[in-house]
Amino acid sequence: GAGVSQSPSNKVTEKGKDVELRCDPISGHTALYWYRQSLGQGLEFLIYFQGNSAPDKSGLPSDRFSAERTGGSVSTLTIQRTQQEDSAVYLCASSPYSSGGADTQYFGPGTRLTVL
Amino acid sequence: TQLLEQSPQFLSIQEGENLTVYCNSSSVFSSLQWYRQEPGEGPVLLVTVVTGGEVKKLKRLTFQFGDARKDSSLHITAAQPGDTGLYLCAGATSNTGNQFYFGTGTSLTVIP
Numbered sequence: 001g002a003g004v005s006q007s008p009s010n011k012v013t014e015k016g017k018d019v020e021l022r023c024d025p026i027s028g029h030t031a032l033y034w035y036r037q038s039l040g041q042g043l044e045f046l047i048y049f050q051g052n053s054a055p056d057k058s059g060l061p062s063d064r065f066s067a068e069r070t071g072g073s074v075s076t077l078t079i080q081r082t083q084q085e086d087s088a089v090y091l092c093a094s095s096p097y098s099s100g101g102a103d104t105q106y107f108g109p110g111t112r113l114t115v116l
Numbered sequence: 117t118q119l120l121e122q123s124p125q126f127l128s129i130q131e132g133e134n135l136t137v138y139c140n141s142s143s144v145f146s147s148l149q150w151y152r153q154e155p156g157e158g159p160v161l162l163v164t165v166v167t168g169g170e171v172k173k174l175k176r177l178t179f180q181f182g183d184a185r186k187d188s189s190l191h192i193t194a195a196q197p198g199d200t201g202l203y204l205c206a207g208a209t210s211n212t213g214n215q216f217y218f219g220t221g222t223s224l225t226v227i228p
Binding site: 004033035040041042043044045048056091093104105107108109110 | 120122149156157158159160161164202204206215216217218219220221223
């Protein structure tokens with residue numbers, strides 16, 4: 001079946017511009033996560049959506065970052081007034097929700113963002 | 117604040133050697149996962165451990181969860197070039213529920 005897809009795969013933008021990154025999760029998965037990864041480093045949690053609950057935005061680094069999830073499916077991460085330090089790979093993951101707290105996260109291939 | 121620290125950060129070994137990667141924290145985790153990530157791709161889950169002291173084996177990979185559920189190790193026997201990649205541990209604390217916090221990563225290169 002189809003996995004998690006992200007678009008675009010690469011995005012080059014100029015400092016100060018806004019960008020939108022898209023994530024299409026696996027159908028039926030109620031949980032969706034956004035992470036940021038600097039070159040060769042671990043993943044930095046950004047935001048978590050679970051069903052119709054209010055999202056956990058505790059990982060967003062500044063108010064320039066926001067995310068939406070429409071209809072419990074597709075999600076968009078928006079970065080306003082991009083800065084060079086925003087350059088990274090942005091990864092999206094989805095998982096079927098269970099109460100056990102040990103769900104598998106299925107990751108997309110990521111969007112590589114470069115801010116010039 | 118980084119909840120999970122991995123060591124070593126980089127590891128380069130010859131094919132056939134054994135290695136161990138460590139994932140340490142001062143926090144207690146309800147569950148811990150290990151992922152492997154190859155260049156240009158997202159991480160792929162290898163294993164989930166949930167019980168203190170638990171040991172899981174996946175072919176040449178052995179995963180152990182510390183008794184106190186604060187640390188974990190990944191041991192690879194007779195490493196092969198196909199094991200090359202970035203290894204990431206990820207833990208969920210009891211108050212984050214289904215949210216996982218990732219470690220700093222260990223980049224492994226196995227030289228043929």
